[in-house]
Amino acid sequence: MAKAEEVTIDTGTSSLTIKDLEIEDADVVDFLSDRSPPEREESVRRAIQVGVTAMKLMDTTQDIEFVERRLSDLEGNLEDGVDEFREELEAKVGDDGELEAVLQEHIGEDGKLIDHFEEAFGEEGPLKERLDEEFGEDGEKIRAALDPDVEGTPTNRLLTTIERKFESLHEKLGEEEKREEIRSETYYKGEDFEATVENILDDMVRQTNATVEFTGDTEGAMEGRDVGDFVIELGETDQRIAIEAKTTYQSTSGIKDEMADVIPNREADYGIYVVDQLDNIPEKKVGWFEEIDNDFVVIALSEGDEDEPEPGYLRIAYNWARLRALQSHADIGEEFDAERLQSELDEIEESVGRFSTIKGHCTEIEKSRNKIEQELSEIERDIKERLGEISAELHKVGSD
Structure with a gap:
């Protein structure tokens, strides 16, 4: 037993004052008796601290025990609820439950739903009778209706349409192949004249350092203008024709x-300036081959609408244009013979006219073909020699 006259607590300084404390307890007396007088005060203080700590632990332990008891009670109630739910679920959907009984009654071996299906869709059912009525036994009517070999059936009409389409496509492909064959053997005129000219130009610059470009659909140096269907660039001088x-x-x-x-x-x-036929240029003033103002040459590739274009005419015009471009590039000086150059030009124009005349004879006089072709070759060689002389003259002047 313990008693004290006054117990004072100061929370500000965390201090406790016990006035005239008296404890009647044999264990306490025995414990302090073993201590020396100077140690007894500290031992009492420690005993109080240890006692307070132990009491706190006792309170916490009681709280934990209370929570554990509550959780144990809750776990027991939950297990009881789960057991009740399991039993109820087994009664409803288990192997011998209410749902199994209902399923067996309707779709089991002797169920009502199977009987209904058998009545409706079985061999003796109304659906089978209706199908046999509409399509025949084993579908013989529908097979006959879809037989492509039976005239008038939908599949027969479809097959006939497809065959006709393929025949039409085959005919069109044959016609296109013939047109391609003609294109590969000759040059077209009219609406394909630009393609004709492009093919000839491509052949001319092949295996040379010149290049040709179609420019008929691109704007040139003049804003909004696309005149000038082709441009040939000369590799040796970077000049353009x-x-x-x-x-x-x-x-x-x-x-x-x-x-x-x-x-x-x-x-x-x-x-x-190249045209498809002679009728499209003023023949009396220009003719087959004519240079105008030393700026450009005019050439026709055929005489009439029924004649095929002659690539050789354009080759002659190109060679002349090339020489003219080289002439403007070279430093001519006093040694350049302008009269001789004009004379050569006149001779070329005359030769082109003879070339056209003799070419017409080739189609009219089959017996004289060899002789005429020989003369054509001589004329072509003559033109090339004259152009070669002009080229040599220009190179000689340029080197000086």
Whole structure:
């Protein structure tokens, strides 16, 4: 037993004052008796601290025990609820439950639903009778209706349509193959004249250092203008020759006006105005081959609408244009013979006219073909020699 006259607590300083404390307890007395008088005060203080700590632990332990008891009670209640639910679920959907009984009654071996299906869809059912009525036994009616070999059936009509389409497509492919064969053997005119000219130009520059480009659908140096169908660039001098291809008639003044735009628009040094047939240029003033104002040459590739274009004419015009471009590039000086150059040009024009005349004879006089072709070869060699002399003259002047 313990008693004290006054117990004072100061929370600010965390201090406790016990006045005239008296404890009547044999264990306490025995414990302190074993201590020396100086140690007894500290032992009492420690005993109080240890006692307070032990009491706190006792309170915590009681709280834990309370929570454990509550959790144990809750676990027991939960297990009881789960057991009750399991039993109820087994009664409803278990092997011998209510759901199994209902399923067996309707879709089991002797169930009502199977009986209904058998009545509706079985061998003796109304569906089988209706199908046999509509399609025949074993579907013989529908097989007959879809037989492609029976005239008038949907599949027969479809097959006939497909066969006709394939025949039409085959005919069109045959026609296209023939057209391609013709294209590979000859040059077309009219709406394909630009393609004709492009094919000839490609053949001319092949295996040379010159290049050809179709420019008929691109704007040139002049804003908004696409005149000048082709440009040939000479590899040795980087000069340009502009080519305009036409299938309609133009007067001499019209040709000049056209080329006055073509050459600057393509930033060219010289030009070629080429038409598909002689009827599309003023024959009396221009003829087969004519240079105008030392700026461009006019050439026709055939005499009439029924004649095939002659690539050789355009090759002659190109060679002349090339020499003219080289002439403008070279430093000519006083040694250049302008009269001789004009004389050569006149001779070339005359030779082109003879070339056209003799070529016409080739189609009319079969017996004289060999002789005429020999003369054509001589004329072609003559033209090449004259162009070679002009080229040599230009190179000689350029080297000086």
